[in-house]
Amino acid sequence: MSLSGSRIVIIGGSSGIGLATARSAAALGARVVIGGRSLDRLRSAAEEIGGDVETRALDASDEASVKALFDDLGQFDHLTVLVPSAPDKSASAKLVNFLDMEPGRFEQVFRNRFWSQVYGVRYGAPHMSRTGSIVLMSETSPRKTIPCYSGSSAAAGAIEALARSLAIELAPIRVNVISPGFIATPGTDNIPAERKAAWDRMAALQPVKRLGTAEEIAQGMLFLMDNAYATATVLDIDGGYRLT
Numbered sequence: 001m002s003l004s005g006s007r008i009v010i011i012g013g014s015s016g017i018g019l020a021t022a023r024s025a026a027a028l029g030a031r032v033v034i035g036g037r038s039l040d041r042l043r044s045a046a047e048e049i050g051g052d053v054e055t056r057a058l059d060a061s062d063e064a065s066v067k068a069l070f071d072d073l074g075q076f077d078h079l080t081v082l083v084p085s086a087p088d089k090s091a092s093a094k095l096v097n098f099l100d101m102e103p104g105r106f107e108q109v110f111r112n113r114f115w116s117q118v119y120g121v122r123y124g125a126p127h128m129s130r131t132g133s134i135v136l137m138s139e140t141s142p143r144k145t146i147p148c149y150s151g152s153s154a155a156a157g158a159i160e161a162l163a164r165s166l167a168i169e170l171a172p173i174r175v176n177v178i179s180p181g182f183i184a185t186p187g188t189d190n191i192p193a194e195r196k197a198a199w200d201r202m203a204a205l206q207p208v209k210r211l212g213t214a215e216e217i218a219q220g221m222l223f224l225m226d227n228a229y230a231t232a233t234v235l236d237i238d239g240g241y242r243l244t
């Protein structure tokens with residue numbers, strides 16, 4: 001891979017898929033900037049990553065916080081923004097069927113899964129090198145979904161549509177989307193037990209009969225950043241879940 005020396009900004013880089021991406025990128029010689037809300041989490045992630053790592057505390061669901069980060073950061077090459085739908089365990093338990101969900105919850109999912117990425121691109125792209133790329137985060141649900149995921153399905157579908165427009169408008173910066181299936185991460189621990197049990201049942205029906213790992217998604221992330229001919233691509237890495 002040619003990511004050695006690249007500067008990669010990973011908002012949500014202190015855990016799960018973001019941390020795995022940061023670790024792999026640093027191992028390839030990239031300079032990594034990881035962002036998240038908790039300074040403690042960022043510090044321990046930086047220790048784990050090793051190599052050339054900067055840490056930045058921000059709330060990516062807050063526009064002013066994202067703007068302040070990029071005003072200060074300087075030039076960089078690649079960007080990804082990885083904020084989960086629910087900020088914690090209690091919010092995750094409130095993601096229920098559409099008619100039973102408080103409208104504010106739906107809006108919160110959009111703030112986390114859609115607006116955080118919009119803010120990242122809006123304020124990050126002007127500082128990116130012309131050979132750089134953005135990897136937006138979707139999930140399998142715009143193509144195959146299950147109950148209780150209406151907010152994240154809608155936000156992910158909107159992100160995939162936005163990516164196609166941005167791939168044209170931001171060129172030569174490339175814009176791709178990664179779409180993971182069910183991946184075991186620390187964030188997965190926030191999911192209520194019965195929904196987690198449903199994940200396990202669905203994974204058992206997939207061609208690859210298990211949950212994915214953060215490292216397997218990180219490989220896809222780095223592939224999309226590295227491959228200079230990939231743009232407007234949606235990369236599904238889901239163990240074949242879409243076919244079940």
Ligand SMILES: NC(=O)c1ccc[n+]([C@@H]2O[C@H](COP(=O)([O-])OP(=O)(O)OC[C@H]3O[C@@H](n4cnc5c(N)ncnc54)[C@H](OP(=O)(O)O)[C@@H]3O)[C@@H](O)[C@H]2O)c1
Pocket residue numbers: 011012013014015016017018035036037038039041042058059060061081082083084085087113137138139140179180181182183184185186187188214
């Ligand atoms: N795991 C899956 O099965 C799966 C499947 C499809 C898509 N995804 C998506 O992949 C992304 C990463 O998921 P994950 O499972 O790896 O999550 P995770 O292990 O919970 O990690 C989330 C990261 O985002 C940071 N974060 C959370 N809220 C933030 C905010 N408002 N502002 C800035 N940083 C914030 C967290 O740090 P702090 O808590 O310190 O802020 C942490 O570094 C998410 O967008 C998720 O929706 C995950």
